[in-house]
Amino acid sequence: MNSNSVKAELPSRTTLWSAVTRLLRRYGLQIGIVFVGIFVWLLFLIGSPRTFLSFPIYSSFMSTTPFFALMALPLTLVIIAAEIDLSFPSIMAFGMTAFALVLTRTGNVALAFVACLLAGLFAGWLNGIIVVRVGIPSLVATLGTQFFWRGVVLVVTAGNGIGLTSTIGTVFHEGVAGRIGGLVPAQMIWTVAAAVVLWFVLNRHRFGAHVYLVGDNVESARLMGVNVERTKITVFALMGLFAAFAGFVVSEEVLYFWPTLGEGYLLNTLASVFLGGTSVFGGTGTIFGTFVASFIIGAINAGIVAAGLTGFWTNVIYGLIVVVSVSLQAVLSRKLAHS
Amino acid sequence: MDYFLQMRNISKTFGEVKALRNVNFEVGTNEIVGLLGDNGAGKSTLIKIIMGYHRPDPGGEIILKGKKVEDWSVEKARSYGIEAVYQERALADLQPLWRNIFMGREITNRFGVLDVKKMREETDRLMRTTMGFTSAAISADSLVRNMSGGERQGVAITRALYFQAEMIILDEPTMGLSLSETKKCLEFVEDIKKAGKCCIFIDHNIYHVYPVADRIVVIDRGMVAGQFYKNQVSLEELTARLYLVAQTGRLNSNGEAGAGEEPRGEL
Numbered sequence: 001m002n003s004n005s006v007k008a009e010l011p012s013r014t015t016l017w018s019a020v021t022r023l024l025r026r027y028g029l030q031i032g033i034v035f036v037g038i039f040v041w042l043l044f045l046i047g048s049p050r051t052f053l054s055f056p057i058y059s060s061f062m063s064t065t066p067f068f069a070l071m072a073l074p075l076t077l078v079i080i081a082a083e084i085d086l087s088f089p090s091i092m093a094f095g096m097t098a099f100a101l102v103l104t105r106t107g108n109v110a111l112a113f114v115a116c117l118l119a120g121l122f123a124g125w126l127n128g129i130i131v132v133r134v135g136i137p138s139l140v141a142t143l144g145t146q147f148f149w150r151g152v153v154l155v156v157t158a159g160n161g162i163g164l165t166s167t168i169g170t171v172f173h174e175g176v177a178g179r180i181g182g183l184v185p186a187q188m189i190w191t192v193a194a195a196v197v198l199w200f201v202l203n204r205h206r207f208g209a210h211v212y213l214v215g216d217n218v219e220s221a222r223l224m225g226v227n228v229e230r231t232k233i234t235v236f237a238l239m240g241l242f243a244a245f246a247g248f249v250v251s252e253e254v255l256y257f258w259p260t261l262g263e264g265y266l267l268n269t270l271a272s273v274f275l276g277g278t279s280v281f282g283g284t285g286t287i288f289g290t291f292v293a294s295f296i297i298g299a300i301n302a303g304i305v306a307a308g309l310t311g312f313w314t315n316v317i318y319g320l321i322v323v324v325s326v327s328l329q330a331v332l333s334r335k336l337a338h339s
Numbered sequence: 340m341d342y343f344l345q346m347r348n349i350s351k352t353f354g355e356v357k358a359l360r361n362v363n364f365e366v367g368t369n370e371i372v373g374l375l376g377d378n379g380a381g382k383s384t385l386i387k388i389i390m391g392y393h394r395p396d397p398g399g400e401i402i403l404k405g406k407k408v409e410d411w412s413v414e415k416a417r418s419y420g421i422e423a424v425y426q427e428r429a430l431a432d433l434q435p436l437w438r439n440i441f442m443g444r445e446i447t448n449r450f451g452v453l454d455v456k457k458m459r460e461e462t463d464r465l466m467r468t469t470m471g472f473t474s475a476a477i478s479a480d481s482l483v484r485n486m487s488g489g490e491r492q493g494v495a496i497t498r499a500l501y502f503q504a505e506m507i508i509l510d511e512p513t514m515g516l517s518l519s520e521t522k523k524c525l526e527f528v529e530d531i532k533k534a535g536k537c538c539i540f541i542d543h544n545i546y547h548v549y550p551v552a553d554r555i556v557v558i559d560r561g562m563v564a565g566q567f568y569k570n571q572v573s574l575e576e577l578t579a580r581l582y583l584v585a586q587t588g589r590l591n592s593n594g595e596a597g598a599g600e601e602p603r604g605e606l
Contacts, residue, residue, distance in 0.1 A: 018475070026480055206451040213442055216431035223392060223423065224443035225413055283433040 029277035032333035033289045036275070036325050037296050043321075044299065047307035057306060059183065063253070065298030066187035068265050069291065070246040072272035073191075073198050074239045076290045078138075079273055080202075081235050082215040082282025087127060087142040088243035088269070089262030090149035095120040095244025096257045097153045100162045109170050116244050123149055124240015128233030138236075153259050161258045164251055177252040187249045191291075194242070199287040211235060215282030272297045275326050277333055296325060341368045342405070343506055343537050344389065344421075349399040351384050358384040359395075359561045366506060366537050368404075371528060373552030374541045377585070381561040382541050386508055389539075390423050391416035420505030422498075424512060429495040432484040437462035439483055440498050461501075469497045489520030496527055507531055508539045513547045525551050545581060549574050559584050 024031065045052045071088050078085050098119035103112040123145070130141040167173045178186045202208035210231045213221040222228050243262075251257045276293035278285025300321050304314050344366045351359040359381045366372050376382045387393040388401075391413040395401070401411050403419050423429075430439050437458045446454045446461075462479035466472040470493045483491060492512055499507050509528065513521045528551045531538045542548045548555060549569065555577065556566040564584050567577060 022478070022480070204453050204455065206445050206447050206453060209438060209441075209445050209453060210443075212434055212438065213431050216433045220425070220429055220431060221443065223390065223413075223425065223429070225417055226443045279433075283431065 028333040028335075029284070029286050030288050030292075032329045033275070033277055033292045033296075035332055036329045037292050039328065040296050040299060040303075040321065040325060044303040044307060047303070051306040052303075055183075057302065059185070060302055061295060061298050062188040063185040064302070065295050066185070066191040067246060067250045067253075068269040068272065069191045069294035069298070070187070070194055070249065071239070071243055071265065072269045072276075072290050072294050073194050073287060074235075074242040075269055075273050076276065076278050076285050076287055077198065077202060077208075077211050077235050078239050079278050079280070080215045080282055080285040081211045081232055082218070083131060083138040083232060083235065085124075085127060085138065085142045085236065085239050086266065087123070087146040087149060088239060088246075089265045090146045090153065091120050091123045091240050091243040092247030092250070092262035092265070093153045093259060094123055094149040094247075096247045096251050096261055097156050097259070098244075099248065099251075100157070100257055103164075103166075104162070107166075109167050109172050113172055113248065116248050117241060120240040120242070120244020120247070121237055122240070124243070125233060125237040127240065128236030131236065132229045132232050157259045159259055161256055164255045164257060167252065168255070173252050173255075176249045187253065190245075190249065191294075195287055195291045202287055207231065207234065212283060215284075217283070268297050268301070271322055275322070275329060277329055293329075297322070340370075342366065343368045343370075343403070345400075345402040346385075346389070347400040347402065349385070349388060349401075350396040351381075351388060351393060352396055357561055359388075362558075362561075362563055364556065364563065366539060367553075369532065369535050369537055370553045371532055371538045371540060371551055373548035373555040374539055374558065375543060375545060375548060375555055375581070376558035376564075377543060380558045382558055383510070384561075385558065386423065386510060386539070386541065389416065389421060389508065420503060421508070422502065422504035422506070423508040423510060424492070424495040424499055425510045429498075430483045430491055433482060435480045435482060436466070436477070436494065437479040439494060440465065440501065442498075444502065465497050465501060469500060470494065487520075488516050489523060492516065492520070492524055496524075504536065506537045506539070508541070510541050511543070512540070513542060513544065521547065545574070545578055549577065557581065557584060 041052070051057050071092075075085060075088070095116040099112045099116035101112075102115040103109065106112070127138070127142055127145055130136050130145070131138045134141075136144075164173075174186065176186055176190060180186055180189060202211060210221065210226045213224075213226055214228050214231050218228055246265075247261055250261060272294040273285070273290050274280065274293075275296060276286065276289030276291070278290065300318055304317050309317055342365045344364075346362065346364045349359055349362045349364070350357065362381070362385060364385065374382055374385070384393065388395050388399075388411075391411050394411070401408050408415060408419075431442065437455075440462050441458050446458050448454065459479045466477065466479065470490075472490070472493070477486070477490070483494065486494070496507075496509075496512075512524050512528075516524060525547065528538060528540055532551075532553075540548055540552055545555075552569060554566060554568050557564045565580075572580075
C-alpha cells in the first residue's frame with residue numbers, strides 16, 4: 001500500500017457517493033415506499049409465517065388489490081394536478097349500469113363493455129367540466145356527483161342487481177377476471193399494464209409534464225402557455241374511464257353487478273395514493289409509489305385477517321398500520337430528499 | 340423611433356374596479372423602458388394584458404411592429420417573442436430544473452412523447468453557459484425549490500433568452516435579492532439592450548430602474564402619470580417628482596403632466 005493508490009481511489013469514491021446521493025434525492029419517494037412495503041411485509045411474516053410463506057395469499061392479493069389499484073393509479077394524476085375525485089365509486093356503478101342496460105337489450109357483451117367505458121369517460125369528463133368551467137372546487141363538485149351518479153344508478157336499476165354469468169366464456173370475462181396459467185389473476189396483468197402506461201404518460205409525455213406543472217404552480221403554468229383547463233378535464237375524464245373499467249373488473253370477478261358497487265373503495269384508493277407519497281397539495285407524486293402502496297394497503301386488509309386478528313380489532317390495527325406507514329414514508333422520503 | 344409594441348387607449352375593468360384607464364404605452368425596438376408605480380397602480384394589469392393573459396376592454400388597440408393585432412392572446416404574445424420573467428410565479432418549485440426551462444414548450448416528437456434526454460442536455464449546457472452555474476451541487480435534475488433567489492432569476496431569464504425573446508418583461512426582478520445578485524440582474528438588463536432587443540423593467544425602486552432604463556414611465560391609479568427620457572431628467576429631479584405623485588397624484592406643482600405625455604384627463 002502506498003499513498004498513490006489511496007489518492008487514486010479517492011476521487012472515484014466521491015463521485016460514486018455523489019451519484020448515490022443524487023439517486024437517493026431523485027428517487028426518495030420511491031425508495032421510501034419500498035422500505036415501508038418491506039416493513040409491513042416483515043410484520044406480517046412474523047405475525048403469520050405459514051400464511052405469508054405460501055403462494056395462495058399472494059394470489060389473493062393479486063386478485064383483490066387491482067380493484068382499487070386500477071383507480072388509485074389514475075387518481076394519482078388527479079391529485080398531482082392538485083385536484084381530488086370522490087365520485088369514482090359511484091362512477092364504477094354508473095358504468096356497470098350502462099353495461100347492464102346494453103347487455104339486457106342487445107345481449108352483445110362487446111357493445112355493453114364499450115357503453116360501460118363511455119359512461120365512465122362521460123361522468124369523468126363532466127366532473128372536469130364542473131370543476132374547470134363552472135369553477136366549483138373538485139372536493140365539492142365530486143362530492144355532489146358522487147351522490148348524483150349513485151342516485152342515477154339506483155333509479156335506473158330500481159335497486160336490483162343483475163347476474164353476469166352469461167359473460168362467462170367470452171373474452172371479456174376471461175380477459176379481466178380469468179386466471180393466467182391458472183395462477184395469476186388477469187386483473188393483475190391489467191393493473192401492471194395500467195401502471196406502465198400511466199407511468200409513461202406522466203413521465204414521458206407532454207400531457208404528464210403539464211399535469212405536474214398545473215399541480216405545482218397553476219399560475220406559472222398558465223403564464224407559460226400550458227392549457228390548464230384541458231389538462232384538468234383530461235385528468236378527470238381518465239379517472240372516470242378507469243373507474244368504469246375497475247367496476248367492470250370487480251363485477252366480472254364476482255359475476256354479479258350490485259347497484260351498491262363501489263361502496264367501500266373510496267378510502268382504500270385514497271390511502272394508496274397518499275401512502276404512495278403523492279402530495280395532498282399537488283405537484284409531486286409517482287405512479288410507482290401508488291402501485292407499491294396499493295399492494296401495501298391490500299396486504300394490510302388481507303394480512304390482518306391472516307394474522308388471526310378479527311372482529312373489532314381489525315379497524316384499530318388497520319388504522320394504526322396506515323398512520324404508521326404514511327408517517328414512515330413521509331419521514332423516509334424527506335430524509336432521502338435532503339441527504 | 341421604430342416601435343416594437345404600441346398600446347393605444349387601453350382600459351381594463353374588473354367588475355367595479357377600473358384597473359387601467361385609457362393607457363397609451365409603447366416600447367421601442369431596442370429600448371429599455373422602466374415602469375414605475377406603487378402597488379395597485381396597474382403595472383401588473385398592464386403587463387398581463389401585454390402577455391395576453393387579460394383582455395383589454397373594447398376600444399383598446401395593440402400594435403406590434405406597426406401592425407394592429409386582433410384577438411390578442413397568450414399564444415400571439417409568445418409568437419411575437421414577448422417573454423415575461425416573473426420572480427415568484429415563473430417557476431414550478433417542486434419540479435426539476437429541466438422541466439422548468441422547457442415549461443409549456445417541451446421538446447417532443449409529433450406524438451407528444453418527451454425527449455427527456457435532449458431537454459436534460461440542453462439544460463446542462465445552458466447552466467454552464469448562460470446561467471453561469473458551475474457548482475456541482477446543481478444539476479439539471481435539481482429542484483428549483485432548493486435554489487437561491489438569484490439562481491431562480493437566472494433560470495427564468497435564461498429560459499426567456501433561450502426561446503429567442505424579442506421583448507423581455509421583468510416583473511420586479513430585484514425584489515428580495517442581495518446587493519450582488521441585484522447587480523447581476525441589472526447587468527442582464529444591459530445585455531438585453533446589447534442584444535438589440537427591448538425590455539420592460541418593472542420595479543418600484545427608482546434606484547434600480549434609473550441606471551438601466553432609457554425611458555421611465557410612471558403609472559399611478561390606473562393611468563400614465565408621466566414619462567421621462569433619462570437624458571432629460573436627473574435622478575434627483577425624478578425622485579422629487581415621484582414624491583409629488585405619491586402625495587398629490589400630480590407630477591409637478593402646477594399640475595402639468597410629464598414630458599411627451601398628454602394631459603391626465605379628469606385629475
